[in-house]
Amino acid sequence: MADVGTGLIAIGAGLAVGLTGLGAGMAEKDVGAAAVGAITENEALFGKAMIFMVLPETIVIFGLVIAIMAIFVM
């Protein structure tokens, strides 16, 4: 049986990834919709649209780093 501390770390790591994932999802929802609209109008915008589209993704990477640090470093 793992002790309570390990469990709390696991929960913390899960929350870090899960909540940042939600955050990134909410942000990308709006950007993605607008990006698809823009690309339909003008296909040349794909590259620029993609840059904006993936910007919020960084939030989730931060969450992931925190989670990894929580599990492996702490």
Next chain:
Amino acid sequence: MSLPESMSRIVIVGTKSRMDEAIEAFYQLKALHLIDHTTGADGLSIGTPMSRNAKASERLLKVRAMEKELGIKKHAKTPKVPVDEIRSQINADSVENVEKEIMSVLDRRNDLNQRITELNSKKKNLELLGPIPVDLDLYSGYKTITSIVGSVTEDPTEVLKTIGDIEYFVSFDKKEGGIVAVFARKSDRDKISAALVDFGFTEITVPEGKGPVSEVLAVTDEKLTDLNGQLESVGKELEALQMKHQTFLKASDEQLSIEIEKGEVPLKVAVTEYSYIMDAWVPTNRVEDVKNELESKLGNDIYVEFQETRGRRMEEAEEVEDRYKKVPTKFNNGKITKEFQYPTKLVSVPKYQEIDPSVLIMIFLPLMFGFMVGDCGYAIPFIILGAYGLKVTHHKDWRAIATVLFFGGIWAFIFGFLFFGEALGMHFVTGEIENTIWGGGVNVTWDMLLGVTFPEWFSGLLPFGHGVGKLEAVTLLLKLSVYVGIVHLMIGYLCGFYNKYIQHGFKEAFIEKGGWILSFIGMVVLCFVLTQVMIVEEASIVIRGQQVLIVTAIGFILLIAGVIINFKREKAQAILELPGMVGNILSYTRLAAIGMSKAGMALAFNYIVFGMIMGIQNGVSSIIMLILGILLFAFLHLVIWTLAILSGGLHALRLQFVELMTKFFEGNGTEFKPLKIKREKTILTTENINKEV
């Protein structure tokens, strides 16, 4: 670093009488990027299209219409036709003759279609009239009596009964509606129509004919079958015509388009009564060549003058006329880098005065993709798929993807073989037996699985003797990703500095980009100190005691200096961007994270499959279980492999677009588009290759 090719501006003056020949010569050079003439202070106006264009346009219109009518596809494969042949055919009115031939058949088809439509509507009416026992010729031809015939949605019998002095026939079915025919005095017509309206009455015209409805219907059916037969044979005729003329139509389409394009060149140049003047950009190393070539072909009827070789400094662009300001960008890339121009162009075409990021993308995109995949088992299909794609496809989108897959696959193989030491999520060499499923753990390894022992030198090649475990050496992978990120970002900042340096000089570059470089280094140093102070493991501490203070001070000084320099231009942005820098660096941890996520999936899948296979008892069912296990193994790894394309490819691309290119790339250039013709359906014969392009 690869800047776009150096460009020079030339002006060409020639006599109008030999303009036709001159245009041919321009197209043959494939090096002239025309600068559109704008009617301005010089008082010269633009020219008019060649006189032959009107006729050619008319013919092209006919050809396109025929292609559409015959349903010839845009990319239909047809043999190449010599230009001479197609041109003499066009001049001999072949387009018109073919049109006549095709139109006569098309007219017949349209005629047949019309008649079939008419007969079909007649047939429909006849079928409606079927249940009423009145011959067709009895519906009309009376002096005082009129017939009112139509369909109804409700049964009108009760109402009709109450109206005196009429004869009526009703056939009604609750589901399908009904038909009613009323014979009454002509003067009563309105009254009866009004009464029927309540029952959803819609009048129909009674088809002409004699005798019972069923007989007429049979005759109509016969006619329809006949006409449909004729239509089918016309369809076959058209198909035959399509086969017969497809090659001619495709070739003449191309030939006429080319002629029209060439004929429209005068629209872009200035003309006077007897001469034309055109400005063009030419790659600097072709200037002499262009001059000699044109003068040898047209002799005294052309004069080429060199105007300027444009440098990369922005001030040079300020001094000239508006239409000379923007220089077209001619990519200056080798064979492999060329394939990576596509991702660059997805963002924008680089300016003439800046570094073309294609080279950097060529180096880092496959490298990062390979690092994220990092597995021999997935790498080999990538290499095969990529190589096949490069061999087969010519479409630029697919080529770009195939290139990334091929080179990314090679990197993935290198990383998978020498660094991670694994294939399909399984290490080649067993590290500690306790971690494998044979020792009660969860890992599967190749040497245990195959029952072989790899030679000493092989495990000597691998780090730790068995390769880096993606899920074990997490700290190492994270650190490595961050280091890659720092190098990658630094390259970005340096490119930015270089761009500004060639555009505006050292001082400007230092003010605009130098500050960022300093604060970036400062930030990196400070982050390093932070990790040193926070880390608990004694072994990984490099600096201690007094050193910490010194390094911190260096970091702070660099950071503050950078912010001060930036503050002049960017104001508060200089401070607000600082956390963004850390964000940028940490963004590279996705390199490790995505590798880990795939390793995690592979570990779970392997554990399931081999747990299943190894738990098999002897017997017939065991063979089925074995086959099922192998199928499951293949399917699950295919899932990971497909995900690797998406996540690995997209994230590697994103790191180039967002993290790297935003540091220096401005884009918004115009691509170099010389006058040249690409023939696909027609071919030049050796005799006229000099006369024509």
